[in-house]
Amino acid sequence: xxxxxxxxxxxxxxxxxxxxxxxxxxxxxxxxxxxxxxxxxxxxxxxxxxxxxxxxxxxxxxxxxxxxxxxxxxxxxxxxxxxxxxxxxxxxxxxxxxxxxxxxxxxxxxxxxxxxxxxxxxxxxxxxxxxxxxxxxxxxxxxxxxxxxxxxxxxxxxxxxxxxxxxxxxxxxxxxxxxxxxxxxxxxxxxxxxxxxxxxxxxxxxxxxxxxxxxxxxxxxxxxxxxxxxxxxxxxxxxxxxxxxxxxxxxxxxxxxxxxxxxxxxxxxxxxxxxxxxxxxxxxxxxxxxxxxxxxxxxxxxxxxxxxxxxxxxxxxxxxxxxxxxxxxxxxxxxxxxxxxxxxxxxxxxxxxxxxxxxxxxxxxxxxxxxxxxxxxxxxxxxxxxxxxxxxxxxxxxxxx
Amino acid sequence: xxxxxxxxxxxxxxxxxxxxxxxxxxxxxxxxxxxxxxxxxxxxxxxxxxxxxxxxxxxxxxxxxxxxxxxxxxxxxxxxxxxxxxxxxxxxxxxxxxxxxxxxxxxxxxxxxxxxxxxxxxxxxxxxxxxxxxxxxxxxxxxxxxxxxxxxxxxxxxxxxxxxxxxxxxxxxxxxxxxxxxxxxxxxxxxxxxxxxxxxxxxxxxxxxxxxxxxxxxxxxxxxxxxxxxxxxxxxxxxxxxxxxxxxxxxxxxxxxxxxxxxxxxxxxxxxxxxxxxxxxxxxxxxxxxxxxxxxxxxxxxxxxxxxxxxxxxxxxxxxxxxxxxxxxxxxxxxxxxxxxxxxxxxxxxxxxxxxxxxxxxxxxxxxxxxxxxxxxxxxxxxxxxxxxxxxxxxxxxxxxxxxxxxxxxxxxxxxxxxxxxxxxxxxxxxxxxxxxxxxxxxxxxxxxxxxxxxxxxxxxxxxxxxxxxxxxxxxxxxxxxxxxxxxxxxx
Numbered sequence: 072x073x074x075x076x077x078x079x080x081x082x083x084x085x086x087x088x089x090x091x092x093x094x095x096x097x098x099x100x101x102x103x104x105x106x107x108x109x110x111x112x113x114x115x116x117x118x119x120x121x122x123x124x125x126x127x128x129x130x131x132x133x134x135x136x137x138x139x140x141x142x143x144x145x146x147x148x149x150x151x152x153x154x155x156x157x158x159x160x161x162x163x164x165x166x167x168x169x170x171x172x173x174x175x176x177x178x179x180x181x182x183x184x185x186x187x188x189x190x191x192x193x194x195x196x197x198x199x200x201x202x203x204x205x206x207x208x209x210x211x212x213x214x215x216x217x218x219x220x221x222x223x224x225x226x227x228x229x230x231x232x233x234x235x236x237x238x239x240x241x242x243x244x245x246x247x248x249x250x251x252x253x254x255x256x257x258x259x260x261x262x263x264x265x266x267x268x269x270x271x272x273x274x275x276x277x278x279x280x281x282x283x284x285x286x287x288x289x290x291x292x293x294x295x296x297x298x299x300x301x302x303x304x305x306x307x308x309x310x311x312x313x314x315x316x317x318x319x320x321x322x323x324x325x326x327x328x329x330x331x332x333x334x335x336x337x338x339x340x341x342x343x344x345x346x347x348x349x350x351x352x353x354x355x356x357x358x359x360x361x362x363x364x365x366x367x368x369x370x371x372x373x374x375x376x377x378x379x380x381x382x383x384x385x386x387x388x389x390x391x392x393x394x395x396x397x398x399x400x401x402x403x404x405x406x407x408x409x410x411x412x413x414x415x416x417x418x419x420x421x422x423x424x425x426x427x428x429x430x431x432x433x434x435x436x437x438x439x440x441x442x443x444x445x446x447x448x449x450x451x452x453x454x455x456x457x458x459x460x461x462x463x464x465x466x467x468x469x470x471x472x
Numbered sequence: 473x474x475x476x477x478x479x480x481x482x483x484x485x486x487x488x489x490x491x492x493x494x495x496x497x498x499x500x501x502x503x504x505x506x507x508x509x510x511x512x513x514x515x516x517x518x519x520x521x522x523x524x525x526x527x528x529x530x531x532x533x534x535x536x537x538x539x540x541x542x543x544x545x546x547x548x549x550x551x552x553x554x555x556x557x558x559x560x561x562x563x564x565x566x567x568x569x570x571x572x573x574x575x576x577x578x579x580x581x582x583x584x585x586x587x588x589x590x591x592x593x594x595x596x597x598x599x600x601x602x603x604x605x606x607x608x609x610x611x612x613x614x615x616x617x618x619x620x621x622x623x624x625x626x627x628x629x630x631x632x633x634x635x636x637x638x639x640x641x642x643x644x645x646x647x648x649x650x651x652x653x654x655x656x657x658x659x660x661x662x663x664x665x666x667x668x669x670x671x672x673x674x675x676x677x678x679x680x681x682x683x684x685x686x687x688x689x690x691x692x693x694x695x696x697x698x699x700x701x702x703x704x705x706x707x708x709x710x711x712x713x714x715x716x717x718x719x720x721x722x723x724x725x726x727x728x729x730x731x732x733x734x735x736x737x738x739x740x741x742x743x744x745x746x747x748x749x750x751x752x753x754x755x756x757x758x759x760x761x762x763x764x765x766x767x768x769x770x771x772x773x774x775x776x777x778x779x780x781x782x783x784x785x786x787x788x789x790x791x792x793x794x795x796x797x798x799x800x801x802x803x804x805x806x807x808x809x810x811x812x813x814x815x816x817x818x819x820x821x822x823x824x825x826x827x828x829x830x831x832x833x834x835x836x837x838x839x840x841x842x843x844x845x846x847x848x849x850x851x852x853x854x855x856x857x858x859x860x861x862x863x864x865x866x867x868x869x870x871x872x873x874x875x876x877x878x879x880x881x882x883x884x885x886x887x888x889x890x891x892x893x894x895x896x897x898x899x900x901x902x903x904x905x906x907x908x909x910x911x912x913x914x915x916x917x918x919x920x921x922x923x924x925x926x927x928x929x930x931x932x933x934x935x936x937x938x939x940x941x942x943x944x945x946x947x948x949x950x951x952x953x954x955x956x957x958x959x960x961x962x963x964x
Contacts, residue, residue, distance in 0.1 A: 192816070196889055199817045204825045208836050208936065209853070209948055211899035211913045217887035218911075221900055225883040228925040276887040277896075326911060327851045327859040329903055333883040458901065458911055 075349035078470065079174040081302040081310040083295045084113025087426040090290035090414035091259040098133040098188040099144040101291035105419075106145055106184060113295045114305060117145070120295065121178035123152045124168035126161035126185035128417035128454075129198055130154075133188035141184060158454020159365060160318065161185060162292065162421030163463035167316050169296050179301055184293035185423075187416035197287055216276040216284055218456035219368040223278050225333030226374060230385040238278055240388040241369035242269035245282045247397050248366065248405045252412025254438040259288040259414030283369040288414025292422035294429075299470060310470040311432050314350035314447065317342040317464045326458040336453065338462035339378035343451075346464040347380070352447070355380050359466075360445030361431055362396070362404040363424035365453040366411050372404065375451060379464075398439065406431065406439055421463060424450035428467055446472045475596035476637035477772065480746045481533025481783030483525050483608075483627035484733050486916050488512035488794040489803050491621050497800050498616035508621040512796060513734030516625035518806035518893040519915055519934040519950070522549040522608035523559050525627030526739075527566045527933045530606045531876075532783045533629040533746075539567065541602045541633070544574035544595065548588035548607035550656070550738045552579055553945055562947065563606060565837035566933045568873055574601070584738035585628070586762025589745075590770060592632040593641050602633035607739030612661045615809055619663060622706040624734020628742035638781050639749060639758060639772035643691025647683045648766040651675050668707060676710050676763060681717050683767035684759065688718075691771050695719035698771075699756035700748040704740035705763065706730045720759070732791050738764065743787075745772075750786045754778050795918050806893055817891040822939035824946055834871070839931065839949045841908060842869030850874075850908035872908075874931070875949060879904045881927040884914070893938075902929055902951045915950040928954040 086108030088101045096104075110117060125141035127134060134140035138152030157164040162185035169181035192198045197215055201207055227237055246266050252258040264282060272280035302310055319342035325331040343355075352358045359381065366372035376387040381402060382395075390396060396404035407413050407427035410420060428448035430436040447468040454461040495509030516525065526547055545567075547560035554562075560575040578588040585607045592603035608627035613620035631637075653671040654663045680703070688695055701724045703711040711725045726748055728735065736743050741762040748758045754776045762768040785793075797803075804810040834840040835853045842854030847863040852874055858865045884900030891897075898914035900923075915934055917923065929951040936948040 194816045199820050199891065201820065204828045205832060207822075208824065208829065208832070208946055209910075211911045212887075212890050212892060212897045213899055213911065214887055214890035216889055217885045217897065217899065220885040220887070221883035224885070224900075224925050273888075274886075274896075275889050276885045279885075323855070323859050324861055326901075327909060328849070328861065329907060329909055330861065333901055456911075 076170065076174055076316050077314050077350060078299065078312045080170045080296050080313045081299045081307070081470065082429055082467065083115070083180065083297045083302050083305070083307065084109045085294050085426045085429045086112060087257060087292040087423055088290050089257045090288040090416060090423070092190050093289035094190065096289065098140070098186050101188065101289060102141065102144045102184060102186050105291040105293045109293045109295050115180065115295070118148050119180050120147070120150065120182045121180055122150055122169070122172050123147060123182040123184065124165035125152055125154045126156065126165035126183070126418040127154065127187055128156055128158060128161045129187065129189065129200070130156070132191055132198055134186070157461045159367065159417050159420060160452040160454040160461045160463040161418045162423070163450065163452045163465055164318070164421070166294055166422060166425065166465065167318065167463070169294065170313050170316060173296050173298055180295060180297045182293060182295050183422060184291065185419035185421065186291035187418045188289045189287050189416060190289050195287065213456065214276065216279050216368060218458065219371050220276040220279045221333060222370045222374055222457055226370070229332055229334040232388065234278065236388060238270065239266070240373060240391045241283055242266045243391050244366070244369040244372050245269050245411060248409045248411035251398050251406050251439065252408025255408050255413060258408040258412050259286045260408070260412040279368055279370065285367050285410035286412065286414040288416050290414055290416035290419050290423070292419040292426050294422055294425060309433070311429055311467055312470045313465070314468050315346035315464065315466040317346040317349065319462045321455070321459045333457065335374050336378045336457060336460065336462060338460055339375060339451065339453070339464070342462045342464040343379045346466050350466045352466070356402070359402055359447050359449050361406065361428055361441070361448035362402055362451070363407070363409070363427055363448070364404060364451040366405055366409040367415065367453065371453065376404070379449065379451065403441065406441070421450060421452045421465070425465065425467060432469060473597065473634065474636045474640050475593050475632065475634055476640035477630050477749070478602070478633050478635070478637035479533045479535070479538055479631035479781060480638065480749050481529050481629050482743050482746045482787050482790060483529040483532060484514045484787070484790040484794070485516045485520055485525065485625050486793060486795050486918070487515050487517065487797040489515045489800065490796060490798050493798045493800050494621055502616050505616065505618065505621065508618055511731035512794070513621065514624040514626055514794070515797070515803055516610045517916060520610065520625070521553050521935060522551045522610050523547070523553055523562055524608070524933050524935060524947070525610070525625065526606035526608035526629065527563050529608070529627035529629035530563070530567060530604060532785055534631065538631055539569065542569055542573065542604045542631070543601040544592070544603035545569060546576050546578050546588040546592055546603060546605050548578045548584040548605065548739055549609055550579055550582065550584060551610050551612065552577060562837060565833055566947070568834070568838040568840065582738045582764030583762035583766065583768050585740070585742040586760060586768035586770060589630060589632065589742060590644060590646060590768050593644070596633050600634045602631065605630045605632055605742070607742055609737035609739050611737050612807065614662050615804060619665065622730065622735055624736050626733055626736035626739070626743055628739050628746050630742060630746070636775050638778045639774045641770065642757070642773045643687045643693065643771040644769060645683045645686030645690060646766065646768045647679065649679050650765055651679060652765070672707055672710055676705060676707070677713060677717065680714055680761050680763055680767050683769040684718055684761055687769035687771050693757060693771060696721060697757055698724045698759045700752060700758040701725050702741060702744035702748055702758065702760040704728060704735060704744055706735040746783070747787045749774065749778065750788070752778060802894070815891060820891070822937045822946070823942065824939060824944055837947060839873065839875040840871050841874050843872040844868045845870060850904065850906060852908050852910050874904060874908060877904045877906060879929050879931070879951065881923065881925055881929060882909065883925065884923050898923070913950045914952065916952045922953050930954050
């Protein structure tokens with residue numbers, strides 16, 4: 072195996088806009104908001120950035136195609152800008168591009184910026200759109216909640232879990248994320264909820280109720296990256312470096328071959344295994360201090376705890392109920408509120424996750440700050456559907472960890 | 473040279489709307505509807521039309537061997553989805569009958585069903601060809617119209633060819649008379665109907681006897697010998713009056729199914745014929761008449777083959793599989809008879825690329841997937857590289873038809889977010905027992921409790937999407953819980 076990315080690239084600065092229903096802002100306004108924070112945090116001038124990666128997923132709802140919207144919004148000085156789209160992993164994909172550029176030596180300082188402006192559709196939930204000419208003719212009439220909801224029926228069947236037990240663990244996940252989101256001034260949803268509210272909420276897609284689904288938000292997040300040497304030369308101390316960058320993409324096995332039972336993510340298992348190897352982590356449950364995962368739906372977070380090898384297979388329900396993933400638990404998951412409450416502007420989400428881990432490692436997370444600054448953190452994105460998806464796993468940590 | 477019917481089957485959609493509810497809803501406007509407010513009528517689901525019901529009837533009727541004998545396919549209906557795109561051709565693709573086929577739509581009159589059957593029989597006499605006659609009907613009717621209460625949706629199929637089959641043709645006659653009891657003009661959604669007393673006295677009772685007497689005379693059969701008389705009119709007592717006029721025994725007059733399904737328009741005579749064939753014994757005489765701007769009369773005599781050639785599910789079973797429904801508002805909504813707020817999600821453009829459709833027609837309409845010749849893995853859709861992670865061979869897949877394969881639910885949901893004309897949208901991963909799987913829409917689910925992982929399913933040809941802006945509709949296959957559709961008893 073290749074030597075990997077470990078400790079080759081450091082985060083120089085990060086920024087994140089307020090997420091939410093930003094009725095009075097265009098995508099460009101959100102981009103400038105996150106970028107201004109990151110530039111200030113990095114302590115550099117804009118013209119020191121040599122290349123940029125720009126992520127949006129549903130660009131037809133806001134900025135349109137290409138890298139031009141980023142270059143125009145930030146008035147970038149005719150540098151390379153690459154627009155990337157890989158469903159909900161788009162933000163992590165932009166980060167991957169910028170990090171690889173720095174690691175290769177092609178650029179000393181690079182930018183990854185994601186944005187999504189989803190609240191201009193006229194209705195709640197993700198925009199309903201074509202999945203491609205031929206796909207539209209035979210794919211089932213599915214929505215995001217409807218496809219992820221099926222994890223529940225398959226998981227119950229495989230692990231002989233009752234509907235009630237699963238639903239209750241899912242409710243715990245949502246209550247936990249609302250508690251965390253309430254402490255985050257940039258989060259979209261900031262109201263604590265009760266388990267009873269979750270269980271009695273209107274049904275969206277069996278068995279996912281309203282509170283099992285994440286927020287659909289407007290927002291932007293970004294990262295400026297460079298080499299550890301340049302970061303040090305710029306006066307940065309206690310560097311946070313990239314330990315692993317992995318991506319796994321479905322090849323049709325899940326949707327066409329009967330070897331997959333529908334209860335887990337083949338992609339997450341493949342990507343996380345490679346990521347731990349790249350980062351030199353042997354026991355993830357003990358090594359990882361902080362998790363930011365793709366909790367588009369409560370049930371996704373639940374099965375992801377197993378696919379990341381944090382909870383043993385079939386035992387995530389127990390860990391969730393024991394508070395293992397709560398903000399004061401052993402490995403907090405979604406300490407910033409997660410997609411669930413921070414919100415989910417698709418192209419920005421992967422970068423937003425890194426933003427929280429970056430803040431926590433620097434002791435800058437305000438009311439949410441962990442007692443001991445985390446050493447290793449993991450972010451995880453899923454794009455698409457459980458039976459056909461893109462998964463990214465990124466591990467960052469203190470330099471030398 | 474004998475010709476006859478070699479296979480027969482019907483289809484009746486699962487939901488049965490209670491007429492009492494329909495009559496009560498509009499009694500404020502038309503109190504006389506109360507006289508029709510008994511029994512129930514079959515209503516097609518939102519994703520069914522004349523074409524899909526006809527295909528389902530054919531799948532019910534045919535054995536696997538019989539698919540291979542078909543030389544022609546005639547589709548009869550007055551409610552066909554396309555005015556200019558041959559509907560029978562879509563049915564042929566759905567049943568994967570190949571291109572060496574004479575296909576034709578027969579429409580324009582309430583005797584389209586009997587005319588299609590008669591034409592197929594004449595082709596069998598002249599050309600010794602086997603023709604599959606299928607029909608379906610889903611009439612658009614106005615709220616508060618008697619026609620809405622008396623009509624019913626359904627399909628029928630008959631395989632016709634040389635040889636006596638289960639019932640040999642022993643005589644027929646056909647008359648053309650431009651008697652306009654009702655009509656539906658160009659670009660008009662609804663029928664315009666004249667007074668029923670006139671239709672009965674001058675139409676049914678004068679035109680039908682002429683055709684029947686001619687048919688009996690051609691066959692040299694006395695009216696009193698008829699064992700089953702199928703006359704499809706929903707009008708009360710008309711069949712009995714005709715029998716009396718013609719000298720047919722009153723006991724031969726068959727139930728027009730008005731109390732159970734309603735009249736399936738131009739194919740109701742065929743539906744009644746399949747019912748008669750199911751209940752007849754070998755050697756009996758069955759007379760059917762189709763009325764509409766004239767009359768077709770056909771006389772058949774059943775044979776010993778009737779004992780072995782049966783549809784997978786007979787009408788008795790289809791009737792008992794019905795699901796009583798009192799939601800008249802749902803009926804109005806799914807038939808576009810009331811304007812409902814569908815929400816912004818319904819606005820997604822449904823344009824179909826005709827090049828894409830043509831290139832993939834076997835995959836989409838015929839549900840043809842692939843079988844890897846190297847490792848035997850079945851997969852849908854067919855692709856260049858085998859999906860089996862242990863194989864991955866290139867260009868090894870041959871056509872494999874999935875539509876009749878037994879399958880089970882692997883995972884499922886009931887989705888209230890996505891747009892559906894009849895929410896929630898049910899769908900899930902369906903796994904075929906012999907290999908292969910697909911994430912498919914489910915249909916004909918009438919309560920949540922029916923679904924579970926491992927639930928046995930079968931596939932049905934249905935409307936996938938309506939492109940209202942362009943008048944197009946897409947067809948694809950959907951999964952139905954096997955207990956609730958017709959059970960295929962291990963047969964395809």
